[in-house]
Every structure is written in structure tokens, then in C-alpha cells.
Amino acid sequence: xxxxxxxxxxxxxxxxxxxxxxxxxxxxxxxxxxxxxxxxxxxxxxxxxxxxxxxxxxxxxxxxxxxxxxxxxxxxxxxxxxxxxxxxxxxxxxxxxxxxxxxxxxxxxxxxxxxxxxxxxxxxxxxxxxxxxxxxxxxxxxxxxxxxxxxxxxxxxxxxxxxxxxxxxxxxxxxxxxxxxxxxxxxxxxxxxxxxxxxxxxxxxxxxxxxxxxxxxxxxxxxxxxxxxxxxxxxxxxxxxxxxxxxxxxxxxxxxxxxxxxxxxxxxxxxxxxxxxxxxxxxxxxxxxxxxxxxxxxxxxxxxxxxxxxxxxxxxxxxx
Amino acid sequence: xxxxxxxxxxxxxxxxxxxxxxxxxxxxxxxxxxxxxxxxxxxxxxxxxxxxxxxxxxxxxxxxxxxxxxxxxxxxxxxxxxxxxxxxxxxxxxxxxxxxxxxxxxxxxxxxxxxxxxxxxxxxxxxxxxxxxxxxxxxxxxxxxxxxxxxxxxxxxxxxxxxxxxxxxxxxxxxxxxxxxxxxxxxxxxxxxxxxxxxxxxxxxxxxxxxxxxxxxxxxxxxxxxxxxxxxxxxxxxxxxxxxxxxxxxxxxxxxxxxxxxxxxxxxxxxxxx
Numbered sequence: 001x002x003x004x005x006x007x008x009x010x011x012x013x014x015x016x017x018x019x020x021x022x023x024x025x026x027x028x029x030x031x032x033x034x035x036x037x038x039x040x041x042x043x044x045x046x047x048x049x050x051x052x053x054x055x056x057x058x059x060x061x062x063x064x065x066x067x068x069x070x071x072x073x074x075x076x077x078x079x080x081x082x083x084x085x086x087x088x089x090x091x092x093x094x095x096x097x098x099x100x101x102x103x104x105x106x107x108x109x110x111x112x113x114x115x116x117x118x119x120x121x122x123x124x125x126x127x128x129x130x131x132x133x134x135x136x137x138x139x140x141x142x143x144x145x146x147x148x149x150x151x152x153x154x155x156x157x158x159x160x161x162x163x164x165x166x167x168x169x170x171x172x173x174x175x176x177x178x179x180x181x182x183x184x185x186x187x188x189x190x191x192x193x194x195x196x197x198x199x200x201x202x203x204x205x206x207x208x209x210x211x212x213x214x215x216x217x218x219x220x221x222x223x224x225x226x227x228x229x230x231x232x233x234x235x236x237x238x239x240x241x242x243x244x245x246x247x248x249x250x251x252x253x254x255x256x257x258x259x260x261x262x263x264x265x266x267x268x269x270x271x272x273x274x275x276x277x278x279x280x281x282x283x284x285x286x287x288x289x290x291x292x293x294x295x296x297x298x299x300x301x302x303x304x305x306x307x308x309x310x311x312x313x314x315x316x317x318x319x320x
Numbered sequence: 321x322x323x324x325x326x327x328x329x330x331x332x333x334x335x336x337x338x339x340x341x342x343x344x345x346x347x348x349x350x351x352x353x354x355x356x357x358x359x360x361x362x363x364x365x366x367x368x369x370x371x372x373x374x375x376x377x378x379x380x381x382x383x384x385x386x387x388x389x390x391x392x393x394x395x396x397x398x399x400x401x402x403x404x405x406x407x408x409x410x411x412x413x414x415x416x417x418x419x420x421x422x423x424x425x426x427x428x429x430x431x432x433x434x435x436x437x438x439x440x441x442x443x444x445x446x447x448x449x450x451x452x453x454x455x456x457x458x459x460x461x462x463x464x465x466x467x468x469x470x471x472x473x474x475x476x477x478x479x480x481x482x483x484x485x486x487x488x489x490x491x492x493x494x495x496x497x498x499x500x501x502x503x504x505x506x507x508x509x510x511x512x513x514x515x516x517x518x519x520x521x522x523x524x525x526x527x528x529x530x531x532x533x534x535x536x537x538x539x540x541x542x543x544x545x546x547x548x549x550x551x552x553x554x555x556x557x558x559x560x561x562x563x564x565x566x567x568x569x570x571x572x573x574x575x576x577x578x579x580x581x582x583x584x585x586x587x588x589x590x591x592x593x594x
Contacts, residue, residue, distance in 0.1 A: 028417065057443075121335055132335050283446075
């Protein structure tokens with residue numbers, strides 16, 4: 001990021017100091033008690049909100065998952081690990097686990113690779129790179145709601161452009177959203193398109209954080225762009241790349257909107273990812289106990305992924 | 321310089337191809353929003369309307385309460401954004417400049433919250449909000465999101481980059497923490513606030529699952545839910561649906577155009593050094 005936006009200008013500094021000075025007349029040294037209570041005051045809102053809407057629900061999820069519940073969401077009776085056993089006995093949950101992994105494998109490597117290539121080209125200050133930067137960032141403004149509706153039209157078997165183009169080159173049209181073989185791929189295409197904006201911004205930011213002098217000296221040594229990219233840029237942005245892959249995997253595991261709008265988990269459960277399955281169980285069938293059990297499995301999975309990524313990634317990551 | 325021309329040529333080819341792929345869905349929405357119903361339902365699909373027609377925008381405004389949806393989203397995301405800026409600046413200040421017992425522990429607790437996906441807590445949160453009678457209310461839509469660990473890290477990062485001498489000078493001059501916070505740290509962290517603000521606003525304008533769960537009445541529906549219900553409602557004409565999409569996209573696109581510079585780099589800084 002460019003330095004000037006982080007470090008305030010000298011004039012701004014002076015003005016701010018003057019302002020602060022002019023308002024204080026009595027010299028005051030905050031004692032330790034004052035400092036503690038101020039810290040408590042400043043942290044209280046965040047801690048209260050996290051407590052009510054994050055930590056309590058986590059505990060409550062564990063409690064609910066060990067009980068059967070009424071459709072109102074009240075606890076009926078303690079049933080031990082029965083909810084979890086049922087999940088792993090039934091094919092539905094295992095299927096959605098597999099679908100989620102497939103979905104992750106389809107979307108994460110593709111979107112990161114695409115964003116990486118685009119960011120690497122845009123970093124070199126080509127003519128017009130500002131325009132391209134804006135274009136490639138555009139999908140970040142797309143919500144899952146609007147994005148899904150647009151792609152619903154694109155995936156339309158007769159009105160959509162993709163099928164028309166296929167026909168132009170003599171291929172049969174694809175039932176993008178209604179064929180069990182294609183539905184997950186279609187959802188993945190749409191998701192890659194949606195993710196590319198955020199990843200592009202993230203990776204470009206990482207590349208711009210590498211100081212221009214490093215590139216300059218590489219150029220002086222006669223390194224070509226390919227060599228510079230693989231030997232210099234890639235290792236130097238590995239922390240960003242690492243962060244990008246962790247967040248992408250986690251967000252793949254959290255996908256819901258595009259599935260709810262485009263396929264409703266179908267056809268024949270081929271796009272029934274974890275969160276959609278959870279949503280169905282808890283908020284359509286009102287089985288909050290079973291839903292909570294699924295939520296906890298999701299939590300543990302994401303936790304394991306994060307830990308593995310950090311353990312494995314730390315070693316390969318180069319920190320400046 | 322032959323290889324240079326080749327290199328430049330292939331770079332531009334990649335950029336232009338990628339631009340077409342990324343822009344095409346946007347173009348589909350835009351061009352269809354100006355088409356007549358007959359135009360948008362023809363085969364082969366049209367790329368450009370035979371004449372540009374604004375009727376669809378009037379139709380969509382008349383058939384669904386899209387203004388109301390947008391207002392709901394605007395109120396919701398504005399409250400969340402302002403709330404997050406406030407809570408995260410306060411918490412970040414405490415972590416960056418105040419000394420108190422358990423600081424490290426609390427900080428790692430904040431870190432830990434980033435590992436709890438929102439989906440995991442959604443059932444108890446739904447039950448909580450329902451028991452407080454907050455379904456179909458702005459309180460239900462906003463309050464659960466008013467604190468953010470990510471924002472706290474981002475702001476702490478910005479605070480720690482402020483020159484130390486400045487803080488010391490202010491303290492020697494007898495400024496208390498409250499004054500330093502309000503008239504020194506906050507004004508100097510505007511770039512950080514802008515990054516967090518743009519990011520938070522976009523994210524919550526685009527929120528989907530939570531509003532889907534807790535809003536039932538049409539008058540409280542946010543724009544994302546409203547728009548995705550368009551194609552199931554009485555209007556199934558794609559040209560009208562796309563006019564709605566364009567209306568909804570406009571605010572986010574404008575915000576992106578204004579705030580893009582802030583996002584590049586700003587997010588990377590927060591994600592890594594926090």
C-alpha cells in the first residue's frame with residue numbers, strides 16, 4: 001500500500017497535536033486504576049457482543065446437539081451423541097460433506113491461480129492497468145444474491161449466451177443447473193467469478209507491498225519477468241497467498257446463497273453443501289438439535305483446516 | 321526488442337480475455353435491463369438492445385417495493401458499519417495503547433473469534449433473536465454484527481503505525497487517553513477507518529443468510545433477499561429482473577469506484593500484520 005495513506009502528513013500531525021494541546025490545560029497523569037477502567041470501558045462493547053452472539057451460541061450449540069428438540073426450538077430430552085451418530089449413519093450428511101470438498105477443490109485453486117496471474121500482470125505498470133484493475137475488482141461489489149440471479153439467466157438452457165456459443169461451435173447445449181453432472185461445476189464457475197475480485201485485490205495489495213527497489217535490483221541483474229515472478233514475487237507474497245488460501249477454503253465451506261438461489265441443493269443432492277444441508281435441517285424441517293450437530297462438525301472441520309494450514313503453511317511461508 | 325513486444329502482446333491478450341469473462345455477466349445484466357421483453361426472450365440471445373428502453377426500471381419500481389428493500393439494506397449496513405468502526409476503534413485503542421492485566425489473553429480471545437464461522441452460531445442466534453422479539457426488526461438485523469475481530473486487528477495495526485513520539489508528546493502535555501483517542505488517534509487513522517468502512521459496508525449490504533432467516537415481512541426484507549425472490553414472483557420477465565439487479569448493484573459499484581484505492585493494500589495490511 002502506498003506509504004502516504006498510512007503515515008499521516010506532517011501538517012496533519014501538527015494540527016492534531018495542536019488541537020489536542022489546546023484543549024488540555026490541567027496536566028493529568030492517568031493512574032493505573034484509571035487505565036484499567038478505561039480499558040474495561042473500551043473493550044466492554046466488543047466483549048459483550050462476542051459473548052452474546054459468538055461464545056454463548058457456541059456453548060448453546062453443544063447443548064442443543066446433545067438433545068432432541070421440539071419444532072419451536074425448545075429442548076425435549078437429552079439423547080447423548082445420538083444426533084451425531086445419525087448424521088454419520090445417514091448418507092445425506094456424508095454426501096453433503098463430499099459435495100463440499102468437491103466444491104472447495106473446484107473453486108479454491110482456480111480462483112487463486114486466476115487472481116494471481118491477473119495481479120502479477122497488473123502489478124507491472126502497463127498502459128491501461130488502472131482500467132484493468134478496476135475491472136478485475138468489480139466482482140467484489142457483487143453480492144451472492146445479485147450474482148446468482150445474473151448467472152441464472154446465463155445458465156438458462158435457451159436464453160443464456162453460453163449455450164448459444166456452444167451451439168455456434170457445433171456442441172450440444174448443457175443443462176447447466178438441472179443436470180446432476182453439471183450443476184456443481186456451474187455453481188463453481190459462478191463462485192470463481194464472484195471470488196476473483198476479493199482475491200485479486202488481496203494479492204495485488206501483497207505485491208505492491210514488496211518494495212520497488214527489490215524489483216529494480218532484479219531488473220538490473222537482468223532477470224526477466226517470469227524469473228522475477230517465480231523467484232521474487234511469489235516467495236515474497238507467500239504470506240498473502242497463504243492467507244488467501246486459508247480464507248478461500250473457509251469461505252468455500254461456508255457457501256450457501258448461490259446454492260439456495262440456483263439449485264436448492266439439487267438435482268439429486270448434487271449441490272447439497274454442508275451449510276445448505278444445515279439450513280434445511282434446522283430452518284425447514286425444524287430439527288435444531290440435528291442442525292446444531294452439523295454446525296459443530298462444520299466448526300471442527302474449519303478449525304482442523306485452519307490448524308493444518310498454519311502448521312504446514314508456516315514453514316513454507318517467507319516473512320519479510 | 322522482439323521478445324518485449326511478444327511479452328506485452330501476451331500480457332494484453334490475457335488481460336483482455338479475462339476482462340471479457342469478468343465483464344460479460346455485468347454486461348448481460350446491463351443490456352437486458354434496457355431491452356423489451358420480446359428482445360430479452362429471443363433466440364439467439366441479443367447482446368445489445370434493439371432500442372434502449374427505460375420502461376423496465378419504472379416497471380420494477382412499480383411491481384416490487386425495491387426502494388423499501390434498498391432503504392432497509394442502507395439502514396442496516398450503515399448502522400453496522402458505524403457500529404463496527406466505533407467498537408473496533410475502542411477495542412483496538414485498548415490493545416494498542418493501554419496496559420492492563422490479561423491483555424495478551426484477551427487479544428488471543430479476539431483472535432479466536434475469527435475461527436468461529438458465523439454459520440456455526442446461527443441456530444442459537446436465531447433462537448436468541450426470536451426470544452427477544454427481534455425478528456423482522458433493524459435490531460435483529462444489526463446488533464449481532466456490531467463487533468468485529470477483523471476490524472479490531474485492522475485498526476490496531478493502523479494505530480501501531482502512528483509515530484510513537486507523537487503519543488509521548490501528547491502525554492507529556494498532559495493529555496488523557498480519552499483526549500488522545502478522540503482528537504489524535506482517530507483523526508490520524510482516517511485511511512484505516514475508510515478501509516474498514518468500505519469493506520464492512522459492502523459485506524453487510526451483501527449479507528444473505530441472516531436476513532433470509534430473520535425477516536419474513538416484505539417491509540423488512542433487505543435488497544439481497546428481495547432481488548433473489550424477483551424471479552419467483554409474478555415478474556418472470558428477465559428484462560425487468562435485470563433492471564432490478566442493475567438498480568441494486570449501482571450503490572455497491574459506486575462505493576467500489578470511490579473506495580478501491582483504500583481496499584487494495586489496506587485489507588492486505590490488516591490480514592497479515594494483525
